[in-house]
Amino acid sequence: MRSTALFLMSLLAGVSLTPALAAGAIKAAPPGVSVAQIVEKHVAARGGVKAWHAVQTLATSGKIDAGTGDSVTRSTTIARQGAGASARRAERAAAEAAAKETAERQVQLPFRLEMKRPSKSRLEIDFAGKTAVQVYDGQQGWKLRPYLNRDDVEPFTAEEAKSEAAKADLEPPLVDYGAKGSQVALEGVEPVDGHDAYKLKLTLRNGDAQHIWIDSKSFLDVKVEGLPRRMDGKMRAVWINQRDFRSVHGVMVPYLYETANEGNPRTHKMVIEAVEVNRTLDDARFAKPQVLVAVTPPAAAPAAPAP
Numbered sequence: 001m002r003s004t005a006l007f008l009m010s011l012l013a014g015v016s017l018t019p020a021l022a023a024g025a026i027k028a029a030p031p032g033v034s035v036a037q038i039v040e041k042h043v044a045a046r047g048g049v050k051a052w053h054a055v056q057t058l059a060t061s062g063k064i065d066a067g068t069g070d071s072v073t074r075s076t077t078i079a080r081q082g083a084g085a086s087a088r089r090a091e092r093a094a095a096e097a098a099a100k101e102t103a104e105r106q107v108q109l110p111f112r113l114e115m116k117r118p119s120k121s122r123l124e125i126d127f128a129g130k131t132a133v134q135v136y137d138g139q140q141g142w143k144l145r146p147y148l149n150r151d152d153v154e155p156f157t158a159e160e161a162k163s164e165a166a167k168a169d170l171e172p173p174l175v176d177y178g179a180k181g182s183q184v185a186l187e188g189v190e191p192v193d194g195h196d197a198y199k200l201k202l203t204l205r206n207g208d209a210q211h212i213w214i215d216s217k218s219f220l221d222v223k224v225e226g227l228p229r230r231m232d233g234k235m236r237a238v239w240i241n242q243r244d245f246r247s248v249h250g251v252m253v254p255y256l257y258e259t260a261n262e263g264n265p266r267t268h269k270m271v272i273e274a275v276e277v278n279r280t281l282d283d284a285r286f287a288k289p290q291v292l293v294a295v296t297p298p299a300a301a302p303a304a305p306a307p
Helices: 002-010 035-045 048-051 071-082 087-106 158-167
Strands: 057-067 106-114 121-128 130-136 141-143 183-192 195-203 211-216 221-225 227-231 234-236 238-248 251-261 266-277
Touching: 035 183, 130 251, 141 158, 141 266, 195 221, 238 266
Parallel strands: none
Antiparallel strands: 057 106, 057 266, 106 121, 121 130, 130 141, 183 195, 195 211, 211 221, 221 238, 227 234, 238 251, 251 266
C-alpha cells in the first residue's frame, strides 16, 4: 500500500496542506528487545501470515484532499476589497474569490487501486477531468498521463520497473520478509505521533533499503520511508504516517496516510474510502492499457431539393 500513497502524492508536488511531520530524536531500544520479537508481534497485529496469504486480490479506492486556504480569511479579504470601492468592483472580487474557493474545494483526486497476486497492480487517478493509469503485470509496466498532455501509453523506465518490482507485494513488507530474501535490523526508538516506535531498517534482496517504524504498543507500522523525491535540485527524503487501521477480511489496513517531504513544511493526506478483499479481477486489467481514439462520424449528405 505504500506505493499507492507515494504515486498519488507525487501528483501533488507543491500543494500545501498542513505542517510537516517532524522527526524525533532516536534513542536506544530497551534491553532484551529483539528484531524477531518486534516483527512477530507486528505481523500478528496486521492479521497474521495465514490471513494475508488468504488475500489474493485487494481493491482500494479513496481520495486525496488537496484543498487549501481558509474560507474565513478569504471572506475577510473580500470585505476589505469591497469597502470604499465601487459595488461592481466588490462584486467582481467576490465572484473571483468564490470561483477560486470552489476550485480549491474541488481539488480532490479520486483513485482506484487494484492488486492481484503475484505482483500485479493497476492504479487509476481522476485528475482535471481525465484519468491517469499506471499498470504493472508482474514483469513490465505502462503509464498513461493525460494530465501532462501525454495521450500515448508509455512503458515504465528501467528505474520505474525496478522500483515497482521491489514494492509490488500485496502484503505488508515485513510479512514473510525472510522468505523474500530481505533482512531487518533494529536501529532504535523514535517518537511517532507522540508514541515510541521501533525504527527498523528493511534491506531487500536487491540491496534497496527502507525504514519502517513499529508502534511499541500496537505493533502496527505507523510510519514508513518512501522513495526519495527530487526537489530544488536535491533528492529529499519522504515519510508516510499510516493511521486509522481497520480490520478488513481479517487483515488490518490503514485508512489514512499523511506524507511529508524533507525540506517541505507541508504534508499531504490520502483518505481510503473503501477496501475490498478477494474481488474477482481479470488478468486483462493488468495488461497494457488501450487508448480509445474518438472517431468523428462522417457529415450527413445534404438533403435532396424538393421536386
